[in-house]
Amino acid sequence: MTSSATPDQPVPQADTAANPTERLVEQLGSRASVTAVFGEPVTSGGTTVIPVAETGFGFAGGTGPEAGGAHTGGGGGGVGARPRGYIEIKDGTATYKPLRAPWVDVAVPLAALLAGTVVPLLLRRLAKRCPR
Numbered sequence: 001m002t003s004s005a006t007p008d009q010p011v012p013q014a015d016t017a018a019n020p021t022e023r024l025v026e027q028l029g030s031r032a033s034v035t036a037v038f039g040e041p042v043t044s045g046g047t048t049v050i051p052v053a054e055t056g057f058g059f060a061g062g063t064g065p066e067a068g069g070a071h072t073g074g075g076g077g078g079v080g081a082r083p084r085g086y087i088e089i090k091d092g093t094a095t096y097k098p099l100r101a102p103w104v105d106v107a108v109p110l111a112a113l114l115a116g117t118v119v120p121l122l123l124r125r126l127a128k129r130c131p132r
Helices: 018-031 034-038 102-129
Strands: 042-044 047-065 071-090 093-098
Antiparallel strands (some): 042 047
16 A cells, blocks of 8 residues: 655646646737737837737637547637727827727717707607697
8 A cells, every 4th residue: 555645756736737728828828919919019200109909819628428438529719819009108108099990980970960860850759649
């Protein structure tokens, strides 16, 4: 009978499966960095522009029984990045400037115009229907 407390033998670590996972996360994280996606900050004429992005990654895996009783497994992963804005450093002042979707410049004024014309018409019709 052997003792589990013998110092000569390495004790199995619970996180041995985490080491490949940690390596995968590090590799994916380095590929999803802002500089990998958009490049390095640019300086011109005393102004520095630093790109800002939202990056993310995910992966999953699983196993299941096969018809013969053996287990099979599979997995997958992905990395994505979206531009969110930039930081402009000029004259010692840093300013964050978000990037907006182009449709926002059209949709918001159109919605305001629509609300400004349709709502009064609806209120007039409702006023005519309601007895006083």
